[in-house]
Amino acid sequence: MRKADFMDRLRNALAGLPSETVDEILADFDEHFRVGLASGRPEEEIALELGIPEDLALAYRETADRTVPSPAAGAGPAESVASPHREDGGEKAARIVFAVLALLFFDLVILLPLLAVLVTVLAVLWAIAAVLLCLGPALVIAGVAFSAAVASPGLLLASICFGIALLALAILGILGMAWTTRGFILVIRFLVRLHIRIVKGGSAA
Secondary structure, rough: HHHHHHHHHHHOOOOOOOHHHHHHHHHHHHHHHHHHOOOOOHHHHHHHHHOHHHHHHHHHHHHHHHHOOOOHHOOOOOOOOOOOOOOOOHHHHHHHHHHHHHHHHHHHHHHHHHHHHHEEEEHHHHHHEEEEEHHHHHHHHHHHHHHHHHHOHHHHHHHHHHHHHHHHHHHHHHHHHHHHHHHHHHHHHHHHHHHHHHHHHOOOO
């Protein structure tokens, strides 16, 4: 919701209240939009944070009896109606702390051990693929040399076939590990973004 739409709906929902009170409330929300826009936040995000205009107007109507009459009514300066959309700083700090502690507990108890196991498994599988990649050509070379020494064509053929099989297995393993590692990196990136969103959600004003 854009600022203009929000302010129009709020003004309509406040119809019936004294004009001085309506102007004061609208000025309060206009100031909130001004501060939010100055900090680089979009109008839609600010409006979503403030809440539904009709609900806010209802809250102001329920607290209107606590306002002091305006100077036009022969009384002192009008008191500001308590803004129901504003959150106490202590509550915001407590929410941030809770979000960080919850994430820390989840990371230490579940996420980090699981990631450590997955990293270990990936490292072992990469090592196996590397060994097979080196072992295949080495076996072919050794088979050729040994077969030439003993003059055994059958042994030569067997060593070549077995070496090629190991090499093909190593290549398939490397391709599979590359795909698995890419997926693991994507999961890590998703978790990082999720952590950032949770912390930002806990610190939203």
